[in-house]
Amino acid sequence: MKKNILILSILIAFLTTACGAPTPATPTAPPVDIAATALSIASTSAAATIAAIPTATAIPTATEVPYYLTAQIWAEEARVPIINYHQFAPNTSEHSTDHKIRMEDFIAGMDALNQAGFVPIALEDWLKGNLLVPEGKKPVVFTMDDLFYNNQIRLDENGDPRLDTGLAAAWEYGQQHPEFGFEWALFSNLGDKWYADGDPEGKWKDELANTIIWCIEHDARVYNHTYRHIRLDLSDAQGVRWELEQNDLFLRELLASKGREDLIPQLGNMFAIPFGYWPQGGAYTAMVNYATPEGDPMLGIFDIDWLINGAKFMPPPYAADFDPLRIPRIAMPTEAVAYLVEHKDEFPTMVSCQIGPLDAEQVSNVDYVGDAIQTSIASGACPAGVYVIEGKNFDARAGQNPHWIE
């Protein structure tokens, strides 16, 4: 404690001096060692490392500060497990099933994944090329099908999620464990059930609209699972198109009923196949060519599979074996979680590395950055892999001439 007070006194004295000193006519040398500061900042994971000098006086512009960029690197190809949940059962239920997981088992699974170093990522962002995952963490995706049942999520009379519903419990867990957070992709069938308690007067639509708005605003994004949970293998092209479109139109109608058309740009176009029954021929073509009312093309189609058939994971979107029209998901959440925890060391994480020193003027030039990555790899300072630098991805895998992935 005494030591802290001493440091505080020195700090106050320093700040008082710095603030109270008369403005010098000529720039003075900063009261710290620039080189040492730059070095210590470069060794942290700060993104752009132009040294921030803790002083109120202006920094002399002539001083040479080594400029580094921090790269986050997938040195090994990412493997992203996508777990598929359905509904929730109270803790009084005897055991969890594929379609109804006990609330306790559900949250215990979240915690087991968190302890094992997994972190949920936003599925749509990943598919669109946001490959950034916190250093040392393994990405996992949570999906849920057949929305909206009132055991999956329901709001109370104040508009807050009821903690006896599944998604609300996951959200609460994320609030208590911010390093884990809350990211979900929800695949909805809006036309096959009355929401909540169901009532013929149409109040269910009101509750459903409010629930959907809450979800979208809390990073549980809403996607398509057909309007009435149909079997696509028994449908023709027209039927498939109608099911996909009807779900999308009703979703927009619900948002519009609350004046929340502003959320429509967050809806996207992703589709999970009901029952895992794939359509054939013209029906298949209709499915993959389906565009939303706003004209967004299909971004991803999701399958369902069981671990007994072999564990399958989503490769990164740049990988040779990535097929956006058949992305694997794992059924049976309790088994899936147990598998992931047991095999946690088989899932790579990102590493970080400093690229530089660089010419600060040129760092927005992707060719220049590509060359700098090449130099860092050649010198052995950084590993080959896919680099994320300042929100841009660079393919610098072995055998590649490092280049920006647009």
Ligand SMILES: [Zn+2]
């Ligand atoms: Zn389903």
